[in-house]
Amino acid sequence: MAYIRKVKAGYRAEVERKGVRRSQTFSTKGAAALWAAQTETEILKESKAQFPSKTLADAIDRYVADVSSRKRGAHAEELRFNAIKREFPALCGKLLHEVTPSDIAGWRDARRKVVSDSSVVREAAAFRNLFNVARDEWGWCGDSPWAKVKLPPKGHARTRRTSTSEFKLMMRHMGFITRKAPVTPQSEVAWSWLVAQHTAMRAGEILSLKRSTVDLVKRVVTLHSHKTLEREGVRFVPFTRKAARVLTVLDTAAREAGRDAYFTISGHSLDVLFRRVRDRLLIEGLHFHDSRADALTRLSKRMDVMRLARVSGHRDLRQLMSAYYRETAAEVAASI
Numbered sequence: 001m002a003y004i005r006k007v008k009a010g011y012r013a014e015v016e017r018k019g020v021r022r023s024q025t026f027s028t029k030g031a032a033a034l035w036a037a038q039t040e041t042e043i044l045k046e047s048k049a050q051f052p053s054k055t056l057a058d059a060i061d062r063y064v065a066d067v068s069s070r071k072r073g074a075h076a077e078e079l080r081f082n083a084i085k086r087e088f089p090a091l092c093g094k095l096l097h098e099v100t101p102s103d104i105a106g107w108r109d110a111r112r113k114v115v116s117d118s119s120v121v122r123e124a125a126a127f128r129n130l131f132n133v134a135r136d137e138w139g140w141c142g143d144s145p146w147a148k149v150k151l152p153p154k155g156h157a158r159t160r161r162t163s164t165s166e167f168k169l170m171m172r173h174m175g176f177i178t179r180k181a182p183v184t185p186q187s188e189v190a191w192s193w194l195v196a197q198h199t200a201m202r203a204g205e206i207l208s209l210k211r212s213t214v215d216l217v218k219r220v221v222t223l224h225s226h227k228t229l230e231r232e233g234v235r236f237v238p239f240t241r242k243a244a245r246v247l248t249v250l251d252t253a254a255r256e257a258g259r260d261a262y263f264t265i266s267g268h269s270l271d272v273l274f275r276r277v278r279d280r281l282l283i284e285g286l287h288f289h290d291s292r293a294d295a296l297t298r299l300s301k302r303m304d305v306m307r308l309a310r311v312s313g314h315r316d317l318r319q320l321m322s323a324y325y326r327e328t329a330a331e332v333a334a335s336i
Contacts, residue, residue, distance in 0.1 A: 002036035004029060015039045054140050056099055057085055057092040062138070063130045072204070072225070075268070077126055084127070096134060097141040101148040108149065117152035124151055157323045160285055162294050167197070173277050181253030188265045189273045191250065193291060198243035200295035200312055200324075203270055203288055205237075209247075209262040211254050219244050235313050240299075293324045300325055301335075 003014045007025060013032035014023040022039050026032040060081045068077040085092045088110070091103055107127075111120045124146075131144040174190035175182075182188040192206045199206070205223055213222045221237040239247070250262040265273075274288045292312075300308055305317060314320040 002033075002040055004032050004036060013039075051095075051097040051140055051142070054096050055092065056094055056096050059096045059130055059134050059138075059140060060085055060092065063133060067129075067133060068126070080123055080126065096131075099131075099141075099145050101145045104145045104149045108151065112152060116155055118155040121151055121154050158287075158290070158293070159326055160287070160290050160293075161297070161326055162197075162286060162290055166283055166286065169281055170277060170283070173281060174273075179249055181249055182263075185265050185269060186273055186277070188263050189270050189277075191246075192263060192265075192270060193274070193288065194246055195243070195250075196288070196291035197295055198246055199237065199239045200292050200299065201237060202292060204267055207263045207265065207267055207270065209250070210260045211251055211262070212260055214247055214251060214262075216244055216248055216251060237313070238311060293326045296320070296324045297326045300327065 003016075005012055005014075009025050010027040011029045011032040012023060012025045013036040015021070015036050017040055024032075024035060026035065064078050064081055068074050068081070071077060084107075088107060091099070091107060094103065108120060108124070111123065115123075128144070128146040131141060131146055134140040135142065135144060171190050171194070174193075175184060175187040176190035176194070177187075182191045192203065195201070195206050195209070196203065199221070201221070201223075204225075205221075208223070208225055209221065213224065215222070219239050219241070221239060223235040223237060247262075254260065254262050271288065278286055296308060296312055299311060303311075305320070309315075309317055309320055312320055312324065314324075
């Protein structure tokens, strides 16, 4: 930044960029402003010469290998970065330290034409962190261009609920049979969705269920791997008696099969198979993750918000209320 202030001898110009500070005094304000602009340009040129000739594509490759690979959502993040390389070749071909706020704004505007504003915000999180890591740890660039880019506001929280008719239709077409353990990948999806509807757990958490981590007597699930593991550590999830009856079927099937895990399918397979049935039935806007809100909304009628947060694992009650409690105003009115 350049600053010009009046002093006894005239006007003093001060420039601070990239950790470099320079100052000089002039008799006129115009001369001070000209010197400040020229000096700022020189500092920027000098700092750019210090950075290696690494493109944004190079940075993406290293970030995916060194940073994304250590995250539980590594696959999804890698796909997201690969899409950036594929759809924005000119941007990814630029030297990392020459990427400007205008370039980032161009990416933002292009994405807004294809996906929702909420999706743009989610995609920007990892993209922005790439520049921070490249600056702080690799020394590949200076100030992040993201500092001057305004992201779109997050969209409103989802209000979608699963109707009883949709649930029954989906379960029937996924091959669900009451009290009969799943024997096909599609029926495993049905049972995992049923567990989600009763426990409010995420898909990944449900697929990690094992006989060794589910206590059917105390009705508590021990989650050694979950979304907020780094922040909260191991999480303990209480579940209802009705959920216990569902899990007992899976526990018995796993024991008879000689395995510890309740499910054998992957998260990717679950997502693909669920969406395939949903689309075949022409059900619009339904996500597997909506089951979490379905369960929490039902449970909210039986327990206070603190206990509900213990079930969901939320530390921020505002997020619990705004994103996952989806009881309609009409439903509330009918109960009071």
